[in-house]
Amino acid sequence: METLSLLAGGFAVAFTPLNLTLLFAGCFFGTLIGALPGLGPVNGIAVLIPLTFAFGFDPASSLILLSAVYFGTMFGGRISSILLNIPGDEPAIMTTLDGYPMARAGRAADALAISGVASFVGATIAVIGLSLFAPLLARAAIHFGPADYFALYILAFATIGGISGIDPRKTLISALLGLMIATIGIDPISGIPRFTGNNYHVYDGIEPIVALVGLFAISEILFLLEKTVKERTKAIHVESWLPSWKAIWMTRWAMLRGSFVGFVAGVLPGAGASLGSVMSYTAEKQKSNRDGTFGKGDPRGVAAPEAGNNSASGGALIPMLSLGVPGSGTTAVMLAMLISLNVQPGPLLFERQPELVWGLVASLYMANVALLILNLPMIGIFTRLMAVPTWALMPIVAAVSFVGVFSISNSTFDLELMVAFGVAGYILRKMDINLVPLVLGLLLGGDMERNLRRAMSISDGDWSILIASPISITLYILTAGFLALSIYLMRRENIREKALSE
Amino acid sequence: MSIRLGGVAIFVIAALYTYYGKDYSAPFGDVLGPAVFPMIVGIPLMVLSGSLIVFPSGEVTWPARNHLLRQLAALAVLVGYALFLVPLGFPIATFALIALLGMVLGGAPVKALILGASMSLGLWVLFDQILGLPLAFLGSLFGDF
Numbered sequence: 001m002e003t004l005s006l007l008a009g010g011f012a013v014a015f016t017p018l019n020l021t022l023l024f025a026g027c028f029f030g031t032l033i034g035a036l037p038g039l040g041p042v043n044g045i046a047v048l049i050p051l052t053f054a055f056g057f058d059p060a061s062s063l064i065l066l067s068a069v070y071f072g073t074m075f076g077g078r079i080s081s082i083l084l085n086i087p088g089d090e091p092a093i094m095t096t097l098d099g100y101p102m103a104r105a106g107r108a109a110d111a112l113a114i115s116g117v118a119s120f121v122g123a124t125i126a127v128i129g130l131s132l133f134a135p136l137l138a139r140a141a142i143h144f145g146p147a148d149y150f151a152l153y154i155l156a157f158a159t160i161g162g163i164s165g166i167d168p169r170k171t172l173i174s175a176l177l178g179l180m181i182a183t184i185g186i187d188p189i190s191g192i193p194r195f196t197g198n199n200y201h202v203y204d205g206i207e208p209i210v211a212l213v214g215l216f217a218i219s220e221i222l223f224l225l226e227k228t229v230k231e232r233t234k235a236i237h238v239e240s241w242l243p244s245w246k247a248i249w250m251t252r253w254a255m256l257r258g259s260f261v262g263f264v265a266g267v268l269p270g271a272g273a274s275l276g277s278v279m280s281y282t283a284e285k286q287k288s289n290r291d292g293t294f295g296k297g298d299p300r301g302v303a304a305p306e307a308g309n310n311s312a313s314g315g316a317l318i319p320m321l322s323l324g325v326p327g328s329g330t331t332a333v334m335l336a337m338l339i340s341l342n343v344q345p346g347p348l349l350f351e352r353q354p355e356l357v358w359g360l361v362a363s364l365y366m367a368n369v370a371l372l373i374l375n376l377p378m379i380g381i382f383t384r385l386m387a388v389p390t391w392a393l394m395p396i397v398a399a400v401s402f403v404g405v406f407s408i409s410n411s412t413f414d415l416e417l418m419v420a421f422g423v424a425g426y427i428l429r430k431m432d433i434n435l436v437p438l439v440l441g442l443l444l445g446g447d448m449e450r451n452l453r454r455a456m457s458i459s460d461g462d463w464s465i466l467i468a469s470p471i472s473i474t475l476y477i478l479t480a481g482f483l484a485l486s487i488y489l490m491r492r493e494n495i496r497e498k499a500l501s502e
Numbered sequence: 503m504s505i506r507l508g509g510v511a512i513f514v515i516a517a518l519y520t521y522y523g524k525d526y527s528a529p530f531g532d533v534l535g536p537a538v539f540p541m542i543v544g545i546p547l548m549v550l551s552g553s554l555i556v557f558p559s560g561e562v563t564w565p566a567r568n569h570l571l572r573q574l575a576a577l578a579v580l581v582g583y584a585l586f587l588v589p590l591g592f593p594i595a596t597f598a599l600i601a602l603l604g605m606v607l608g609g610a611p612v613k614a615l616i617l618g619a620s621m622s623l624g625l626w627v628l629f630d631q632i633l634g635l636p637l638a639f640l641g642s643l644f645g646d647f
Binding site: 430 | 504505508512515516519522523526528532533534535536538539540542543544546547550551553554559560562564565569572573576577580581583584585587588592596599600601603604606607608609613614617618621622625629633634635636637
């Protein structure tokens with residue numbers, strides 16, 4: 001009941017003219033960002049953050065705008081998957097498997113409508129889950145002491161890379177690099193400057209947003225230039241956008257199953273939307289692929305991964321809001337914005353700024369409805385805008401990134417720093433080093449150090465305080481178990497590769 | 503080989519970081535002091551990057567020579583923008599950025615120039631006139647700043 005009244009207060013926050021405008025604009029641009037191949041959700045949101053920041057919206061409005069964009073990208077990614085066989089963003093890869101064959105068989109309208117409704121169902125179920133579980137998690141986390149937070153951050157770094165079969169050393173290197181960058185600037189506790197090289201530009205520390213835009217948007221341009229830009233395949237021509245409602249109704253169970261699997265994947269650390277859609281697709285295929293129709297244009301193969309990826313992206317907001325620890329790249333970028341707006345997510349956020357949390361939750365419900373309205377009848381407009389070629393799109397993205405970063409501090413030093421981060425990000429990505437742990441380290445580094453020092457002050461220098469509470473011990477055991485699992489998986493992958501090459 | 507070299511670069515950065523970080527001290531304040539956390543970060547980073555030098559994993563394929571040149575050209579444009587934004591002012595610098603980057607990305611020169619001209623003015627009107635971000639129309643070179 002308490003949740004309902006808080007939620008009602010949230011709707012009051014979201015229903016102002018400014019917030020409604022931002023909501024619709026965010027949904028529109030989000031769908032577009034998602035639909036344009038080459039501009040994924042992380043890049044798109046990273047580019048938009050400095051702008052929201054520059055306009056000086058209050059935290060609630062900024063968060064509403066960016067969440068609308070975030071949900072929009074998840075809705076939009078499927079459009080190019082279905083019509084071009086190119087996923088608009090990473091989580092939409094699974095949608096190409098059955099979406100494109102459906103479109104080639106002349107059922108593009110059905111595929112688009114099914115995936116749109118599935119996105120709506122998945123995202124709505126996730127937001128309901130968020131309203132129910134996030135306050136519970138926040139209430140549990142209120143008992144965390146400084147030493148427990150330190151342990152929680154270590155768990156977050158170990159798991160953010162996910163169980164991907166990628167060398168876990170690289171995940172840790174990335175996280176440590178981020179923590180390293182976080183220590184640059186004046187130490188807030190003792191007041192002495194650290195690692196500044198006497199450059200007054202970095203006395204306040206490295207602005208995470210500058211680093212983010214460089215790492216993601218600029219390195220993406222360098223990646224694009226590696227390959228000869230090919231003429232994109234023509235989008236499948238669609239005669240009528242009217243779907244068959246019966247076809248949508250047939251996939252209802254696939255949508256619900258996909259939403260459930262995706263939601264669980266989203267809440268888990270290090271999983272996020274991509275894993276959510278993979279898991280939902282695999283689960284649905286195991287359940288329903290009796291006639292071998294999956295991969296050849298089965299509508300359930302479109303419904304399940306789309307419900308899954310939207311549900312996972314909603315679920316990923318739970319650890320970000322209630323613990324302050326994001327579980328995916330995109331939520332890490334959103335955390336960057338909140339920290340820049342002086343909002344520290346975590347259990348206290350629910351107590352101190354309930355209007356912000358519940359305003360966000362309410363706007364997510366509304367964004368879902370807005371996206372469904374935008375995506376069903378306006379699908380033709382998005383497909384037309386999708387034809388913008390890469391050579392024209394990326395320079396505009398670069399220009400908008402520059403404007404956004406410049407407007408934060410009005411200093412060209414930040415522009416140079418952003419390009420430097422772009423080059424560093426490109427080299428790290430070439431080495432298979434995922435950048436998300438780095439961003440997480442950069443964002444959480446200050447807080448992690450503060451909690452460590454607070455814990456040591458409490459114990460007066462006795463290190464055993466770090467393993468003094470059952471909470472922290474449990475968190476360390478989880479971390480060790482996770483690392484052991486990912487090393488085991490990497491070994492197995494290596495053995496399999498050797499067996500294949502022999 | 504590239505992974506090893508990358509490992510060396512990270513190792514050197516981590517070693518320098520640890521070396522400079524170990525001496526930070528505060529006369530008063532908290533128990534731990536400002537030097538311990540950098541050690542907790544720097545030393546494991548040295549160990550991990552060292553292990554990457556000895557036991558590298560994965561391989562890097564660098565782009566072919568002509569692609570590398572295009573990447574360098576793009577970087578030159580981006581750095582140039584950072585350097586010339588204030589002297590030239592927003593519309594001129596942004597025109598050059600979009601047009602040159604569009605050409606590097608393989609757009610036809612005439613189309614890229616048209617895109618640059620229209621987008622730079624469009625973005626200026628959008629951000630400066632409509633949304634109220636202060637962006638100088640003419641740069642400090644032309645005395646307007």
